[in-house]
Amino acid sequence: MLKLPVKRLCAAFSLAAASFAAHATPITVYGAWLCSNDACGWSAVRDMTDFDAKNRWLVDRGDGRPSVNVVVLSFVNPLKLLNKTNDAGTVNGVPKGMTQAVVNYFKSKNVRVQLSMGGITYTDAWNTALATNPTQLGLNAVEVAQALGVGFEIDYEENTNPNLTGLQAFVDAYRSRLPYDPTGNNHAARLTIDLAPGDRWLTAITRKATIDWLGPNPVLDYANAMVPDSGAERRRQYARHAGLYVLGSRMPLHAQHLHHAAQQLRERRGRRRDNLQHSYPNAAGDTLLN
Numbered sequence: 134m135l136k137l138p139v140k141r142l143c144a145a146f147s148l149a150a151a152s153f154a155a156h157a158t159p160i161t162v163y164g165a166w167l168c169s170n171d172a173c174g175w176s177a178v179r180d181m182t183d184f185d186a187k188n189r190w191l192v193d194r195g196d197g198r199p200s201v202n203v204v205v206l207s208f209v210n211p212l213k214l215l216n217k218t219n220d221a222g223t224v225n226g227v228p229k230g231m232t233q234a235v236v237n238y239f240k241s242k243n244v245r246v247q248l249s250m251g252g253i254t255y256t257d258a259w260n261t262a263l264a265t266n267p268t269q270l271g272l273n274a275v276e277v278a279q280a281l282g283v284g285f286e287i288d289y290e291e292n293t294n295p296n297l298t299g300l301q302a303f304v305d306a307y308r309s310r311l312p313y314d315p316t317g318n319n320h321a322a323r324l325t326i327d328l329a330p331g332d333r334w335l336t337a338i339t340r341k342a343t344i345d346w347l348g349p350n351p352v353l354d355y356a357n358a359m360v361p362d363s364g365a366e367r368r369r370q371y372a373r374h375a376g377l378y379v380l381g382s383r384m385p386l387h388a389q390h391l392h393h394a395a396q397q398l399r400e401r402r403g404r405r406r407d408n409l410q411h412s413y414p415n416a417a418g419d420t421l422l423n
Contacts, residue, residue, distance in 0.1 A: 162355065164203040165191060166249065173207050173252065175230035176222025184238065192242040204239050205286055206231050207249040212258035214250065214277070215270045227277055236281050245320060246281075249327075250274065251288030259289045263299030271306025275321070278311065284323025286357070292334055297341050304352060313351055328356045 169175040170187075194200045210218075214226035222229055227248075236246045251259055262270050274285050285307070289300060307324055314322040326342050329335040346352040 162203055163201045164205055164357075165201050166205045166207045167191075168207055169230045171230075174222060175206065175228035177230055178232055179230055179235060181234055181238065184235065188238070192239060192244060199242050199244050201244060203245040203247060205247045205249045206235070206283075208252040208255060208288065209248050209250040210255050210258050211250050211262040211270060212255075214273050215262040215266060217273065226273060231281075233281060236283055240282065240320075245284070245323070247284040247286050247323060247325065248277070248281075249286040249288050251290060251327075253290050256290050260291060260296060263296040263303065267296075267299040267302035268306040271303040272310065274303075275307055275310040278321035282320050284320055284325065284354075287324070287326040289338060290327075290335060291338070295335075295338050297337065300338070300341070301345070304346065308352060313354070317354075323354050325354050326356050327359055329359050
């Protein structure tokens, strides 16, 4: 997702602090960004026996409990979704492999599912879609979300001159049909965003999100912190997220929480490390190729 000369934790665990109501308790999100067996194209319908063999560890850590509580299928091309494209790998704008069977595989184990729209490869597609008809893009996303019973993740990685007006129109359109749900019960209403640490990447989008969408009156559910997965820079960038308010909470996202979540990822993937690879072509970092 981030086009920087370091490895990413983007398929690692993110932790979000939530404030649904005055007396609500914070939630935690342990998620994996999941690619298919063709990198992140999802261009073919999966054989579910093979899919289960490769992904069982996500829904059963060995004692019947899942290893994660959200899986993000990566990635949807925003321009194809806007145009409801039908081609060799796409049906009505959605990759052919992102089927109800795949969604139900996880949801049957109480693992929430989201579709990630974007990734670094689809930055130009985001730009074109937002310049063409961002409202329709939002409405098309709602249609898919409701049909599959999934949420959407905004992964718009235009660093230099993002179309914030168009992005606002997309968010407005999505929320016009699926309002923010503080209970989290409506899976299709879950709308999140990927942001970057510090002041070197995606600063305009991060500023927009934190001011307008993640404050006391939340519009988005939470933000994912995209950071390196090793070295001193990782710790510095964790720390830069310490003041990031997510899901309308006044509770900061603390560096130690992110560090703990990342450590859990490394411990849990264990012998399945071979399935955690750099995703190609989206530069999404340690995304699961299954």
